[in-house]
Amino acid sequence: MKRTKSRNIIKNILLNSSKSITALEIFEIAKKDGVTLSTIYRTLLTFEEENLIKKDVSPFTSKASYSWKEEEHGHILECIKCHKQIILDYCPFEEVNKEVEEKTGFTLEDENHVLYGLCSTCKEKNEKQK
Amino acid sequence: MKRTKSRNIIKNILLNSSKSITALEIFEIAKKDGVTLSTIYRTLLTFEEENLIKKDVSPFTSKASYSWKEEEHGHILECIKCHKQIILDYCPFEEVNKEVEEKTGFTLEDENHVLYGLCSTCKEKNEKQK
DNA sequence: TCTTAATTGCGAATTATTCGCATTTATCTC
DNA sequence: GAGATAAATGCGAATAATTCGCAATTAAGA
Numbered sequence: 001m002k003r004t005k006s007r008n009i010i011k012n013i014l015l016n017s018s019k020s021i022t023a024l025e026i027f028e029i030a031k032k033d034g035v036t037l038s039t040i041y042r043t044l045l046t047f048e049e050e051n052l053i054k055k056d057v058s059p060f061t062s063k064a065s066y067s068w069k070e071e072e073h074g075h076i077l078e079c080i081k082c083h084k085q086i087i088l089d090y091c092p093f094e095e096v097n098k099e100v101e102e103k104t105g106f107t108l109e110d111e112n113h114v115l116y117g118l119c120s121t122c123k124e125k126n127e128k129q130k
Numbered sequence: 131m132k133r134t135k136s137r138n139i140i141k142n143i144l145l146n147s148s149k150s151i152t153a154l155e156i157f158e159i160a161k162k163d164g165v166t167l168s169t170i171y172r173t174l175l176t177f178e179e180e181n182l183i184k185k186d187v188s189p190f191t192s193k194a195s196y197s198w199k200e201e202e203h204g205h206i207l208e209c210i211k212c213h214k215q216i217i218l219d220y221c222p223f224e225e226v227n228k229e230v231e232e233k234t235g236f237t238l239e240d241e242n243h244v245l246y247g248l249c250s251t252c253k254e255k256n257e258k259q260k
Numbered sequence: 261t262c263t264t265a266a267t268t269g270c271g272a273a274t275t276a277t278t279c280g281c282a283t284t285t286a287t288c289t290c
Numbered sequence: 291g292a293g294a295t296a297a298a299t300g301c302g303a304a305t306a307a308t309t310c311g312c313a314a315t316t317a318a319g320a
Contacts, residue, residue: 002286002297023276036300041277043298057187059242062308063276064192077236086236092226100222105250106207112189112242120235132266132317153307166269171308173267192277193307 001050006035010043011052011068019085020056020065020076020114054113067113076114081122088115131180136165140173141182141198149215150186150195150206150244184243197243206244211252218245 001007009030014021023044027037044066047053057064060080067076075088097108118126131137139160144151153174157167174196177183187194190210197206205218227238248256 004286004298006299034300037276038278038301039299046298055189057189057192059185059187059194062187062192062194064189077230077234077238079236080239086234088230088234092230093223096222096226100207100218104207104216104218106209106216106247107250107253108207108245108247109210111245115238115241117236117238120237123237134267134317136268164269167307168270168309169268175309176267 001046005033006030006039007043007046009033009035010040011047014047014053014066014068017067018087020054020067020078022063022065026066056112056114058114058116060116065114077119078114078116079119079122080116081118081126084119085114086119131176135163136160136169137173137176139163139165140170141177144177144183144196144198147197148217150184150197150208152193152195156196186242186244188244188246190246195244205242207249208244208246209249209252210246211248211256214249215244216249 010026013026013029023037023040026040026044027035030040044053044055047066048055051069053066053068055064055066058078072089073091075091076085077088078085093108093111097111101107140156143156143159153167153170156170156174157165160170174183174185177196178185181199183196183198185194185196188208202219203221205221206215207218208215223238223241227241231237
């Protein structure tokens, strides 16, 4: 993989982002340096093939977002109401995945990096409404 | 919610499908009865709002697929190589989700119904290649 | 049966993503 | 460091999934 200016810029944006971001969000930041949207999509594909980033697609918005893979395999929790994201610095599924594999022969891989739910604030609001 | 011919047709297609299917796949079956693609999309949206179906989006193909919600909350395992789907008739995540909630205050909801991985056949093939 | 709001069909619009092709650039060899 | 070559990029057009607007139809209830 060639090291190019565009790739560096995109990599840094991903590294500096505290959340999983879309191609368009990357473009908003990178366009001032002349990086094209097609380059961004192509670069993200390359990074994905090189296993450097994780692509997630929200079932709520159908939008793809990307995050740099950290050393330790963790997750991002995203609130489906306020879209706040918080980091979970470990993977809670390792045990369970093993269990499923034993039962079904099916190896769960590459579970979604972004997990959806309600943050405590939005959950409280939700319950008050009822 | 009005009961209409289209909705019945779409509901039955979902009920009879052994896998999570896309709007287009539904259309292929339903078009002989004159059901439009826009009706299918709108109906799926309605069903989703009524909490009757689950929408999933594959991070591999970015395609949305839909499945009727069963009484007991289970999952579908889809192989990322051969796209075979098998049914997991329970949810392996209940314990883990509770654990995450205790640690973070974040309530995991609506985890993906479709889980991705490798079926045993494709996994063996994969390992032979190495 | 009549009324009304919800649903549908149709085609056009939108949006994210991919593609083709000419041009540029990083890397490798000498 | 100069030249050769494949890889990467920019640009705009093409594609594909999904949504929308609006007029016509239909289910449900009075």
